[in-house]
Amino acid sequence: MPSPRSPAEPVDVLRRVALLRRKARDRASELRATEAVQLIRQALRLLDGVSPPRSAEERLEFITSRARVLVTLAYAEAEASTLANGLAAAERAHKLLTELEPGPRRDALDGLVRQQEALILSRAGRLDQAVEAADEAIPLLERGLAGGEGEPVVLVRTLMNRGWMHLTASRIGPARRDLRRSSALAEELGERVVRAKIEHNLGDIAHMIGDVPQALRHYEETERIYQAEHPGMLARLRIDQARALLTAGLGEEAARHLDEALPRLRAQGTAGIDLADAEITRAASALLEGDTEEARRYAGSAYRRLVRRGNRRWAAIAALTRLRAETVEALDGFRAPVRLPGRALQLAHRLADLGLTDESAVARMLAVRVRLVRGSVSAAADVLGQVPSPRRITPVDNRMLLRLCRAELAVARGDSRRALAEAGSGLAELNRLRDRMGGLELLSGTAVHGKELAALAVRLLLEGGERVDARRLFGWLERTRAQVYRYEPLPRIDDPELADRVAEARHLRRATQQARLEGRATDELEARYNAVAREVLRRGGRSGQWGRPRPVARFRDVAARLGDRAMVSLAASGDSLVAVVVVDGRARLVRLGSARVATELARELHADLNALAPDKLPNVLARTITASARHRAERLDAQLLRPLDGVVGDREVVLVPTGVFYAVPWAALPSLRGRPLSVVPSATAWLAACGDQSAAPGAPGLGPRRGLESGARPGECASRTPDRQGHDVVLVGGPGLSAGVAEVGRLRGTYPDAALLDSAEATVGAVLSALDGARMAHLAAHGAHEPANALFSRLELTDGPLFAYETARLRRPPAHVVLAACELALNRIRPGDEALGFAGALLATGAHTVVAAVSKVGDLAAASTMASYHGRLARGTPPAVALAEATAEDPLRRPFVCLGAGA
Numbered sequence: 001m002p003s004p005r006s007p008a009e010p011v012d013v014l015r016r017v018a019l020l021r022r023k024a025r026d027r028a029s030e031l032r033a034t035e036a037v038q039l040i041r042q043a044l045r046l047l048d049g050v051s052p053p054r055s056a057e058e059r060l061e062f063i064t065s066r067a068r069v070l071v072t073l074a075y076a077e078a079e080a081s082t083l084a085n086g087l088a089a090a091e092r093a094h095k096l097l098t099e100l101e102p103g104p105r106r107d108a109l110d111g112l113v114r115q116q117e118a119l120i121l122s123r124a125g126r127l128d129q130a131v132e133a134a135d136e137a138i139p140l141l142e143r144g145l146a147g148g149e150g151e152p153v154v155l156v157r158t159l160m161n162r163g164w165m166h167l168t169a170s171r172i173g174p175a176r177r178d179l180r181r182s183s184a185l186a187e188e189l190g191e192r193v194v195r196a197k198i199e200h201n202l203g204d205i206a207h208m209i210g211d212v213p214q215a216l217r218h219y220e221e222t223e224r225i226y227q228a229e230h231p232g233m234l235a236r237l238r239i240d241q242a243r244a245l246l247t248a249g250l251g252e253e254a255a256r257h258l259d260e261a262l263p264r265l266r267a268q269g270t271a272g273i274d275l276a277d278a279e280i281t282r283a284a285s286a287l288l289e290g291d292t293e294e295a296r297r298y299a300g301s302a303y304r305r306l307v308r309r310g311n312r313r314w315a316a317i318a319a320l321t322r323l324r325a326e327t328v329e330a331l332d333g334f335r336a337p338v339r340l341p342g343r344a345l346q347l348a349h350r351l352a353d354l355g356l357t358d359e360s361a362v363a364r365m366l367a368v369r370v371r372l373v374r375g376s377v378s379a380a381a382d383v384l385g386q387v388p389s390p391r392r393i394t395p396v397d398n399r400m401l402l403r404l405c406r407a408e409l410a411v412a413r414g415d416s417r418r419a420l421a422e423a424g425s426g427l428a429e430l431n432r433l434r435d436r437m438g439g440l441e442l443l444s445g446t447a448v449h450g451k452e453l454a455a456l457a458v459r460l461l462l463e464g465g466e467r468v469d470a471r472r473l474f475g476w477l478e479r480t481r482a483q484v485y486r487y488e489p490l491p492r493i494d495d496p497e498l499a500d501r502v503a504e505a506r507h508l509r510r511a512t513q514q515a516r517l518e519g520r521a522t523d524e525l526e527a528r529y530n531a532v533a534r535e536v537l538r539r540g541g542r543s544g545q546w547g548r549p550r551p552v553a554r555f556r557d558v559a560a561r562l563g564d565r566a567m568v569s570l571a572a573s574g575d576s577l578v579a580v581v582v583v584d585g586r587a588r589l590v591r592l593g594s595a596r597v598a599t600e601l602a603r604e605l606h607a608d609l610n611a612l613a614p615d616k617l618p619n620v621l622a623r624t625i626t627a628s629a630r631h632r633a634e635r636l637d638a639q640l641l642r643p644l645d646g647v648v649g650d651r652e653v654v655l656v657p658t659g660v661f662y663a664v665p666w667a668a669l670p671s672l673r674g675r676p677l678s679v680v681p682s683a684t685a686w687l688a689a690c691g692d693q694s695a696a697p698g699a700p701g702l703g704p705r706r707g708l709e710s711g712a713r714p715g716e717c718a719s720r721t722p723d724r725q726g727h728d729v730v731l732v733g734g735p736g737l738s739a740g741v742a743e744v745g746r747l748r749g750t751y752p753d754a755a756l757l758d759s760a761e762a763t764v765g766a767v768l769s770a771l772d773g774a775r776m777a778h779l780a781a782h783g784a785h786e787p788a789n790a791l792f793s794r795l796e797l798t799d800g801p802l803f804a805y806e807t808a809r810l811r812r813p814p815a816h817v818v819l820a821a822c823e824l825a826l827n828r829i830r831p832g833d834e835a836l837g838f839a840g841a842l843l844a845t846g847a848h849t850v851v852a853a854v855s856k857v858g859d860l861a862a863a864s865t866m867a868s869y870h871g872r873l874a875r876g877t878p879p880a881v882a883l884a885e886a887t888a889e890d891p892l893r894r895p896f897v898c899l900g901a902g903a
Contacts, residue, residue, distance in 0.1 A: 104147025
């Protein structure tokens with residue numbers, strides 16, 4: 001009688017099962033878990049349909065195949081349905097393996113099952129159990145491999161996954177060790193996709209410790225591999241890239257990444273946390289860009305999705321995101337629904353029931369603000385009284401929101417004194433927090449509620465009519481703007497252990513918040529944070545380049561340093577534009593009319609100059625644009641400068657703009673043509689650029705700004721650095737420039753001993769190295785201002801972009817920098833009137849004077865301006881004077897400004 005099955009049948013089944021399993025794993029990694037479950041069940045049916053194995057060897061192969069199929073099923077079930085279903089499939093695999101004799105094969109398979117359990121548990125947020133499972137899996141996998149069983153790539157993935165678990169639990173050191181080991185093994189095995197996933201995780205580490213440029217570099221490397229070999233992972237990568245970009249303030253770019261990810265996630269049939277995560281992040285980017293309608297739409301979609309999945313905590317967070325958008329609309333006067341305060345209070349109760357204390361307080365405070373807008377002062381006061389006092393871990397934005405609510409309630413009650421006291425206390429608290437935290441990502445933008453407190457204070461002061469105290473207003477303006485320049489640059493942290501501790505402290509704060517959102521206990525995280533923070537303080541560590549705080553500039557110190565110059569500080573409140581003028585030791589307030597009108601003129605003039613920039617415009621077009629630009633410059637001059645004539649006279653001017661006025665080419669305005677002018681983000685920044693020694697007499701620990709010369713006389717600024725050991729002058733010529741600008745070698749005639757980095761030599765590393773310690777640097781390179789976050793503005797060099805962020809690596813930045821061929825004097829005006837651009841970053845890191853353009857400039861115009869400017873410098877003319885004379889020859893085509901000391 002013939003056999004019921006041919007001898008080849010089992011081999012054929014095993015081959016088909018292996019193929020189905022590989023397909024299922026691919027689907028699962030592409031976030032298509034439902035399809036993966038269907039494929040795995042098909043594989044199990046094939047195995048079930050085979051007659052019992054005839055031999056011990058055949059039995060071993062079938063047990064191995066079924067165990068591996070169950071491992072894949074475990075992950076797919078956990079993603080597609082429930083954690084319980086996934087763990088049940090893993091338990092089936094464990095029971096199956098008890099049929100095997102102890103040895104390398106069983107170790108390898110036990111390790112495989114245990115590592116899959118670890119991954120499932122980590123995805124469910126059960127990190128301690130996940131790490132325990134991974135800790136058991138790794139030695140099992142190693143013993144199996146030592147006995148010639150198992151796949152090396154499984155060990156690589158397990159190390160990578162355990163690294164991610166450590167990262168999620170804020171254990172930065174163990175995370176890095178696991179990821180580095182897994183990366184080295186993946187490199188040996190030639191596993192490019194796994195290597196890309198490790199790179200992805202390294203990007204997450206960099207993001208979490210605040211190194212956004214490094215995170216983006218990791219993500220870009222990951223993207224190259226995903227694009228070629230694993231496109232299904234691009235959607236998840238886009239979410240993480242967007243988070244990093246939001247940290248950097250790049251809301252528009254984050255939105256673009258998410259708008260690419262969302263259709264992919266929907267097409268992949270993903271209805272889980274990844275899609276909801278993308279929608280909440282997209283809502284956050286919309287709020288950052290002021291698009292409240294978009295924010296409401298995405299937050300609402302995420303909310304509905306999370307409710308369907310039964311994820312109550314994250315659903316409540318999505319609801320709070322939507323509530324924030326609705327509150328912004330109500331406060332801006334777009335709409336103020338009668339039921340909005342009641343809904344906010346209902347959400348506050350729900351958040352409190354979920355253990356989300358700080359989020360509950362935010363919802364209550366939003367209700368307070370809306371009730372005040374609607375005139376319900378008593379009801380607002382009652383709700384505000386129910387807001388708990390901030391805890392140690394309460395985010396700074398929440399603290400500032402509480403201060404703002406108290407100040408707005410005082411205004412509603414007619415108590416301006418109390419409102420100003422709340423604003424002052426809030427800003428002082430904000431500065432104390434900033435002083436402790438350091439870190440450019442925090443310093444470069446005052447928290448949004450700090451901005452609102454400042455705006456409220458300035459409005460109250462300006463409402464004093466003729467009784468406005470200009471000197472007091474000057475003090476408030478200095479307290480509220482350009483705070484990044486208030487910090488003395490410090491060298492990078494060279495102690496790797498200390499650097500790790502600082503990064504761990506920062507991430508622990510974020511991880512505590514995340515744990516609370518997920519309903520996990522935070523006691524251990526908080527205890528670890530406090531211990532790490534104490535260690536950092538004992539060792540004197542800082543979390544960033546910007547360290548010891550200087551006091552805000554005092555009026556008398558500014559007046560003394562000005563000498564016979566005049567400082568003009570612009571400020572806007574609502575539609576009212578004013579100037580506080582400091583001259584001859586006195587402060588005077590001059591009202592300048594409509595802020596809206598002046599803002600529109602400034603924008604139109606900027607657009608005209610951009611249109612006028614190209615070198616070879618047709619004559620008719622050039623004449624038309626020139627006439628328009630000249631007309632707008634005259635109108636802007638009439639509104640902003642002529643009212644100051646009686647106060648300023650013909651003095652040299654130090655100008656502190658606000659908002660859009662940072663982009664004004666001031667030398668193009670008739671009153672300032674040919675007049676020496678320095679533009680600064682604040683009086684405090686100007687004193688810092690001058691190397692001020694008088695701002696805090698007797699203050700301990702506040703020596704001169706790094707690399708600056710002390711002993712300047714009143715009315716002068718230090719302009720040389722006695723301790724510089726680098727090149728005196730550095731000339732850099734980037735790629736792709738026209739002949740006129742590119743030939744920086746011509747400046748060798750002016751500076752015969754200058755270091756020249758041209759063409760192939762102008763790499764990022766070489767340029768940064770040459771700049772460190774130089775007295776003056778001339779950088780002729782194409783560049784781009786990044787309007788969403790100017791710290792990511794860039795100069796294009798031979799091997800890629802040099803970001804403004806990276807100038808923080810300079811231990812001794814050049815005292816004088818000229819940005820010759822781009823619009824890098826432009827600034828991103830962040831909350832708190834925080835002006836930062838490529839030029840601003842150089843000032844913040846210790847440069848005295850930076851010359852750059854505020855709008856596009858033609859190559860020929862740039863070349864002629866630079867020739868004139870450097871010729872005057874070589875004859876001993878101070879930078880502000882030399883630039884005034886150079887731009888006066890053709891002010892509309894030479895939109896360069898002198899930032900900083902000007903000396």
